[in-house]
Amino acid sequence: DTAVSQTPKYLVTQMGNDKSIKCEQNLGHDTMYWYKQDSKKFLKIMFSYNNKELIINETVPNRFSPKSPDKAHLNLHINSLELGDSAVYFCASRGRETQYFGPGTRLLVL
Amino acid sequence: QKEVEQNSGPLSVPEGAIASLNCTYSDRGSQSFFWYRQYSGKSPELIMSIYSNGDKEDGRFTAQLNKASQYVSLLIRDSQPSDSATYLCAVMRDTGGFKTIFGAGTRLFVKA
Numbered sequence: 001d002t003a004v005s006q007t008p009k010y011l012v013t014q015m016g017n018d019k020s021i022k023c024e025q026n027l028g029h030d031t032m033y034w035y036k037q038d039s040k041k042f043l044k045i046m047f048s049y050n051n052k053e054l055i056i057n058e059t060v061p062n063r064f065s066p067k068s069p070d071k072a073h074l075n076l077h078i079n080s081l082e083l084g085d086s087a088v089y090f091c092a093s094r095g096r097e098t099q100y101f102g103p104g105t106r107l108l109v110l
Numbered sequence: 111q112k113e114v115e116q117n118s119g120p121l122s123v124p125e126g127a128i129a130s131l132n133c134t135y136s137d138r139g140s141q142s143f144f145w146y147r148q149y150s151g152k153s154p155e156l157i158m159s160i161y162s163n164g165d166k167e168d169g170r171f172t173a174q175l176n177k178a179s180q181y182v183s184l185l186i187r188d189s190q191p192s193d194s195a196t197y198l199c200a201v202m203r204d205t206g207g208f209k210t211i212f213g214a215g216t217r218l219f220v221k222a
Contacts, residue, residue: 041196043212055207090153101153
């Protein structure tokens with residue numbers, strides 16, 4: 001059983017396109033996150049939702065819009081993709097002591 | 111100044127040696143401290159958490175925290191080639207959202 005799953009695993013697309021990444025957790029946690037990890041491996045928080053409510057919104061271009069239909073799901077929609085959006089995007093779910101990360105979505109914008 | 115700073119490495123140690131990884135943080139209000147391990151192409155996984163000053167041991171891993179110096183370290187005893195990975199230091203403060211800030215990571219190579 002996968003605790004935190006993301007789809008797709010890989011995403012290759014052209015500049016200017018719009019794409020979505022989906023995340024689901026089956027751990028029963030209330031809090032979920034989106035992180036971006038760039039080519040230098042720096043992992044940076046983007047958003048956090050607690051029970052469908054946005055609680056952390058870092059300085060992220062408004063082309064990025066998270067959506068949480070229920071507390072088990074947190075999706076990320078990206079409009080007008082740019083070259084600099086190329087990175088690995090990790091979804092995470094927060095338990096009592098730590099966060100559990102999904103496998104990541106490798107996004108390449110050409 | 112970065113919020114969480116780590117030496118990017120790479121840190122190379124021979125098999126069986128002690129690997130010492132260091133991290134400093136800038137927010138004195140940080141409450142929780144973590145070490146994650148990330149293998150190439152994989153997601154981060156928690157190996158140690160520490161919340162109060164002093165040492166915390168778990169198997170071959172020891173985390174050390176000194177809040178006065180704003181310093182966290184991880185010692186890996188009897189290093190194995192399978193320990194070769196990037197180690198991410200993370201600090202968390204509950205600002206209403208349990209925001210976790212990660213360092214850029216230290217790459218560790220354990221030579222057989």
